Amino acid sequence: MPRLTHTLCVAALCGVLSAGATFAQDMRAPTGPIEFTVGAGAGGSPDIIMRTFAQIMNDQGIVENPIVVQNRSGGGHSNAYNHVLGLPGDENTLLTLASPVFTTPIVQGTPSVIDQITPIAALVQSELLLFTTPDSDLNSLADVVAAATENPGRVRVAGGASGGNDHVLTGLIESTTGTTLTYIPHESGSAGRATFLGGNVELHFTTVSEGLELIASGSGKPLAIFSAERRTEDALSGIATATEQGVDVIYTQFWGVGAPADLDPAVAAWWADRFQQAAATEQFQAWLAENLYRSDMVTLDEAGAYFAAEQDTFREVLTRIGLAQ
Amino acid sequence: MLDQLLIGFSTALLPNNLLFIFIGVLIGQVVGALPGLGPSAGMALLLPLTFGLEPVTAIMMLAGIMYGAQYGGTLTSVLIKVPGEASGVMTAVDGNAMAREGRAGAALAISAIGSFIAGIGSVMAVAVLAPPLASFGLRFNAPEYFLLALLGILAIGSLGGSPIKSLGAALIGLMIALIGVDPLTGTPRLSFDQPILLKGIDFIPVVIGVFGVAEVLHSLERIESVKPIKTRLRDMWLTMEDWRKCRFAIIRGGFIGLFVGIMPGAGASIASLLAYLTERKFSTTPEMFGKGAIDGVASAEAANNSASHGAAIPMLSLGIPGSASTAILLAALILHGIRPGPQLMSQESVLVWGLIASMFVGNVFLLIMNLPMAPVFAALLRIPYVYLAPAILGISLVGAYAATLDMATVWMSLAFGVLGYAMIKFDVPRPPLVLALVLASLMETSLRQALLLSFGSPMIFVERPISAILLCAVVLTIVLPIMSAVRRRRRVGAKPAATGGNGAG
Structure with missing residues (x-):
């Protein structure tokens, strides 16, 4: 059965753009096999993103070294980042950056991870959508705010992990609108989705591709998207942004990659270049389009600034909702 | 429906797909048998190798690992009493007790048959x-x-032997589980900054x-006197009596497994425990449970295989994984460019029905692989224990390391080995601890x-209909034994009721 993914050639333009970007720094390739350390279990979004990069890098000869994606899951990604923090200067290990890498140290009161590693790149972003159950009385974000104002704490959100992106976004909405919502954490995003689909709660956040499934199957009613502009796809263009609805919250979930502390800058520059090359491939752009992710890639020092800014947001929100130690 | 299934079979029976289904179930058999390396770890390891395959072939192979492991896990449970996964704890108790009486072959055979029937049914x-x-x-x-x-926890208390000791062991398990990070808030607790x-x-x-x-520590005290288990050929096979006992156990276990498997939040471990406990109520020989009950093994094994197939239901029709293994199947779909979710069954019907058909085929492979091999594996126990003990220790510790790639897990296993040894010495049953954990x-x-x-x-437990039914079951589990104890005490007059029997561990 031939698959149609290869026909989606949105990549051409992007390919030209980033192929033109060259680095002033010296670049040096590491030798030997590479481990992409992932703090999520196999099947989680960070895992899938890194496996996609690993596959493209090896398949297309962008990276000759064999790449292994190693799931060191558990402890809110701390098993993974503690492993990488213990390897200063190591050239063969990269750490996958997802929100728990930022939030777990804040929640547990341990030193920041992001301040200790060598930033390589911010790779992939996804907007988040807010859903309610199909037969709910809520029809807009304004209705949610009204309901939560009338009965503080009575509007429930089925979420993923405590301190996760949807928890942070819940906190942002609460503080922007001066309301209180009840966030119910689960073992994983999909466990939270089961609670939502079972009709046990009012609200649930999804990524764009998860949201598209809920819309197509009629099992969720979209209320808002938390981006600056609406999506352009037919099924999604009717979803108003939170800002349009008077709630000034823009929030993007992101994934990135970093290396152990004290990495040779030439190797860091090489990795940044390879990730850019991989992202420019047709294969990656097709994957991106299929999963409705974005890839606004920034690398090295720029990525460091990006991560630092995100860390500030996480710390601020987690402090406000009383989770920060 | 039927024509879709036929299309599924015509996909699954292509020579190339047959080969990969076979490879999948074979790998599943092996990773299931190694303690520590479960199906999800095996599937994650092999995921990159499937990128060159057609998506449907890749999914068939990975699913084969998932349910193949349920067959493989029986091997170590029965032969060396190390369950590879939580769903194998009951098998480790009763299956291994059977093995010590020279009936390892029968335990393995009924497990394979039970898994097969329940697997096909689900x-x-x-x-x-x-x-x-x-x-x-x-x-x-x-x-x-x-x-x-x-x-489940309450029923563990009645697993055999002294309920006080069983509940005490369960309590230790619950306490161990509290160490680490609070699952809801993510804050550390009982970690003492370690x-x-x-x-x-x-x-x-x-x-x-x-x-x-x-088990190895305990055997060291009497290593000279441990005789290799005598296995006579006629004990290797199932008797008519065994079959009579087990056929309904398998069906009941299969239904319980399916029922638990379709719930996105509960897994094969709860399925096998509930099936085992249910079977003890139905069994004609409930006193054998914990000491080598073949119907207990049959129902637990039927249930865990059935649950592992049942977990495909929320995965295929909702895109929600019911277990770590189905989460990897979903990942594989995404990596092959297929978006899982409620639309999957209609949009990717060839893939979905191919997968379903492949599960029929894979279960047949597994039955063919396991049934004739049961006596062969059972014969391993003829090796004198002096030689077997280091091998068991080696496999166990390598498994512990493989699970986390961290030596700390190995040291922790040794520390829990000492705890387990103490529990054997004080006749405290060990399954409650592990199950409670x-x-x-x-x-x-x-x-x-x-x-x-x-x-x-707290009214939520009464207001929801299914919850109310379960609450009644919980109340009955507590009240019935007390009532029967009171009645017994009345019958025997002033003489206190006997709570005899040895620990199940």
């Missing part, structure tokens, strides 16, 4: 009833999960220590989620 349910069963599964949520877990405790204590080092290591996180998380859902009101 695949049929997947084929015919996936969407309605999936929406039924969604009616179970936090309150129901809490009561199911509570039911990184090793902060990660929490996983099931794997505990089960490998308490069963594998402890597994059930604890479900119990804690779902209780707190339930109370968040109800804004703190």
